[in-house]
Amino acid sequence: MGFSFGDSEQKGDAWTVSELTGYIRELFEIDFRLQDVAVSGEISNFTRARSGHLYFTLKDEGAQLKCVMWRSAAERLRFRPQDGDAVAANGRISVYEANGVYQLYADHLEPAGRGDLALAFERLKQLLADEGLFDAAHKQPIPRFPKKIGIVTSADAAALRDILNVLRRRYPLAQAFIAPALVQGELAPPQIVRALQWLDGRSDIDTIIIARGGGSMEDLWAFNDERVARAIFAAQHPIICGVGHEVDFTISDFVADLRAPTPSAAAELAVPDIVEWEPILRGLKARLAADLGDNLQGKRQQVQNLARSLRHLSPRASLDSQRQRIDGLYGRLDQSMRYLLRREQGRLAVAQAGLTAVSPLATLSRGYAIVRGEDGRRIIRTTKDVTAGDALSVQVSDGAFDVTVDEGMPS
Numbered sequence: 001m002g003f004s005f006g007d008s009e010q011k012g013d014a015w016t017v018s019e020l021t022g023y024i025r026e027l028f029e030i031d032f033r034l035q036d037v038a039v040s041g042e043i044s045n046f047t048r049a050r051s052g053h054l055y056f057t058l059k060d061e062g063a064q065l066k067c068v069m070w071r072s073a074a075e076r077l078r079f080r081p082q083d084g085d086a087v088a089a090n091g092r093i094s095v096y097e098a099n100g101v102y103q104l105y106a107d108h109l110e111p112a113g114r115g116d117l118a119l120a121f122e123r124l125k126q127l128l129a130d131e132g133l134f135d136a137a138h139k140q141p142i143p144r145f146p147k148k149i150g151i152v153t154s155a156d157a158a159a160l161r162d163i164l165n166v167l168r169r170r171y172p173l174a175q176a177f178i179a180p181a182l183v184q185g186e187l188a189p190p191q192i193v194r195a196l197q198w199l200d201g202r203s204d205i206d207t208i209i210i211a212r213g214g215g216s217m218e219d220l221w222a223f224n225d226e227r228v229a230r231a232i233f234a235a236q237h238p239i240i241c242g243v244g245h246e247v248d249f250t251i252s253d254f255v256a257d258l259r260a261p262t263p264s265a266a267a268e269l270a271v272p273d274i275v276e277w278e279p280i281l282r283g284l285k286a287r288l289a290a291d292l293g294d295n296l297q298g299k300r301q302q303v304q305n306l307a308r309s310l311r312h313l314s315p316r317a318s319l320d321s322q323r324q325r326i327d328g329l330y331g332r333l334d335q336s337m338r339y340l341l342r343r344e345q346g347r348l349a350v351a352q353a354g355l356t357a358v359s360p361l362a363t364l365s366r367g368y369a370i371v372r373g374e375d376g377r378r379i380i381r382t383t384k385d386v387t388a389g390d391a392l393s394v395q396v397s398d399g400a401f402d403v404t405v406d407e408g409m410p411s
Contacts, residue, residue, distance in 0.1 A: 080123060167267050
């Protein structure tokens with residue numbers, strides 16, 4: 001959409017505020033010099049919104065300029081801006097139509113003058129130190145004999161090869177897990193954080209090494225990033241930082257549990273030297289063998305003494321005597337039972353003979369019979385107990401049979 005003052009004058013129409021402001025915004029945006037401009041000044045009215053966007057004013061002795069920096073650009077800052085900072089800002093000029101003011105939309109911001117990076121370094125260092133991120137109380141001990149070591153560095157860097165060579169030479173028992181990440185440039189800090197968090201999330205990692213070879217302060221700046229520093233502090237596993245050369249110090253060095261002057265030194269600090277431990281282990285093995293031999297001989301003599309005491313105090317003889325006595329008692333018990341059994345058998349025979357003499361069966365065997373009624377329970381004792389046609393049961397000595405009364409006896 002375009003606007004023209006000439007047309008408005010000819011037609012005599014009044015501009016709306018929105019039309020005029022939009023026209024002015026277009027004038028800014030078609031001027032290429034204002035779409036990539038660098039402005040220096042002092043920060044005032046600095047505000048960091050919840051969204052992560054930055055709002056501030058750049059001013060000098062004669063004027064002031066409102067500025068905004070979106071979160072995506074603010075996350076790449078190497079320092080924390082604050083009121084009073086002298087800075088250089090790069091961005092584009094446009095109009096915020098809602099307020100009718102022009103402002104700088106900054107996409108880059110850095111401290112002004114020489115020593116800018118050093119100033120940003122000292123400022124972040126002081127901030128994190130005040131929060132306690134460097135305190136020795138938070139430092140974790142490095143495991144003496146690690147099984148698995150995580151490494152955060154560039155996959156094609158010489159630093160990685162140096163670390164792996166040192167680990168293989170000094171302690172080949174340890175396994176290395178590599179989480180590759182950029183170690184230089186604006187994209188490096190978030191990649192370093194992600195790689196570190198991935199390794200820290202593993203339960204089988206013992207130590208994590210963060211490393212990079214030497215370079216200028218700008219080259220190493222990713223390790224001065226606040227996000228990286230806070231990720232190191234939040235890690236559950238102990239971290240060794242080996243960035244740059246011996247003279248190089250980064251914020252990550254101060255936060256890490258152990259600082260190494262170089263990547264190779266980081267690997268040396270992470271594992272013991274197996275060559276140095278070999279004679280120690282041989283000595284320990286010899287001492288252990290000797291101690292075990294002496295202990296075994298002492299235990300063997302102790303067992304022999306206990307065996308002799310056991311034979312002397314053993315209840316075996318008493319048990320043998322008791323076994324023989326029990327056998328004798330069993331014999332006597334058997335004889336007694338046999339005698340009692342024969343006696344009771346005789347008494348049983350006498351009783352049986354007496355019972356047989358008075359038994360109804362004996363009477364029946366002599367020709368008598370028992371006559372019962374039809375129900376088999378009622379005993380017929382006289383002729384009066386029956387009438388003609390009654391069914392009766394007659395029991396004799398060897399069984400029973402049924403009969404029917406033909407006629408009753410006269411009464």
